[in-house]
Amino acid sequence: MIELLVNLISGCLLATGSIFVLIGAFGLVRLPDFYTRLHAAGITDTLGAELILIGLMFQAGFSLVTVKLILISLFIFFTSPTATHAVANAARVMGLKPMLVPDKDLDNTEEA
């Protein structure tokens, strides 16, 4: 009974995570310019990865494997948004213009 419940929860989490990862990858291909693609690759990816890792934690039970999974998910939780921010900041500083935003609306300060 408990085992069935655990399998059900982890299956749901894995399925939702997979769907989020797929949506993120699809957005990365379909969205029109770099700054919109950031949303697909950054936000959706982090959520999908966390959901999949939590789903795996339910399968592992209480063991060393769960500790490793927690470490991986913590690390991804902090570094994935940081890396996305670093890419966005580098693109902005190096002068990549967002599509659809007219030049007069961009603030031309150095540290954007």
Added chain:
Amino acid sequence: MFIGATAALLIAMALVLYRAFAGPTLFDRVLSANSFGTKIVLLIGLLGFLTDRPEFLDIALLYALVNFIGTIAILKFFRYRNMGLSSEEIASREDEG
């Protein structure tokens, strides 16, 4: 269950690779590489469970570390064309340029 998640990840990785090859700017490629790395971490974890060898998670943990450092290193290289600058040198270079 694991097989479904693995298949979804493989499809997502193919799509991300397409963007990495087609991406018009450098940043699209860096973003794709970073996203691909995250997906590889998940894939290694899932494969470990699929083949009943959870020791694979050690490799996944290491890959997550290397992936983040790699992204930051690539960005720093393309900004300064040099990996060995100290923060003072970077500051003086920004004053000049």
